[in-house]
Structures are given as structure tokens and as C-alpha cells.
Amino acid sequence: MIAHVLLKHIEETPRMPIKTCIGMVHSKYGKTISKRKGFLGRRRAFETIFRTWESSFQALPGYMAALQYANPGTVVQWRLLKGKIFEFVFWVFKPSIDGFAHYKNVISIDGTYVYG
Incomplete structure (x- = not known):
């Protein structure tokens, strides 16, 4: 209710x-x-x-497989702690991988305490 x-x-x-x-x-x-x-x-x-967290995590492998099928060249990496605790999933699409080669090198310094 x-x-x-x-x-x-x-x-x-x-x-x-x-x-x-x-x-x-x-x-x-x-x-x-x-x-x-x-x-x-x-x-x-x-x-x-x-839905529940458990059902979302159970659906994640199927979603990633469909993502790779629909976008050939997509890279997917998983990390589980102790073989069963989900830590992260990372994916990148093939056009992003290809476009990365055309970026310009940039050096960025964050902070005011730079020694050396």
C-alpha cells in the first residue's frame, strides 16, 4: 500500500x-x-x-554482448573481486578508439605546488 x-x-x-x-x-x-x-x-x-540490483547485474552481460554485436570492434572489460564481487565494467566504441589517434598531445598541470 x-x-x-x-x-x-x-x-x-x-x-x-x-x-x-x-x-x-x-x-x-x-x-x-x-x-x-x-x-x-x-x-x-x-x-x-x-528492478533489484541483483537483476540489473544479471542483465549486464547480455547487454554488453548486444552492445558488442551491434557495434563491431567495441571493447568491453570486466573486473570482479575474488571472482564474484562486481567492481567495474568498462567499454569503448570502435569509432572512439579510431579517433583517439588524431588527438593532440596536451600537458596539463593541476595544482600550485610543482617542484622540479
């Missing part, structure tokens, strides 16, 4: 504060809910709209 009240608002503002969620339920039903119920309702609404 709480998630149903929050669905369209979570879609517009995924990082909605829990206090705002509690206020929305209170304005809709006239009942005050706990922070825990507000948190769980917000999480359920978020997962209804955007």
Missing part, C-alpha cells in the same frame, strides 16, 4: 527522502507510519520501477 502511493513520485525522484515518503502517506491516508515502513515502502516502489 505504501509503495503504491510512492510509485509515480519515486519514478520522478528516485532519491526521495524518507521523511517525504512518510508525509505523502500521511497526506493520502491520514496515518503516520514509522521510518522503517517508509524506508521499506520506498525500497519496494524503487524495485517495482527499476
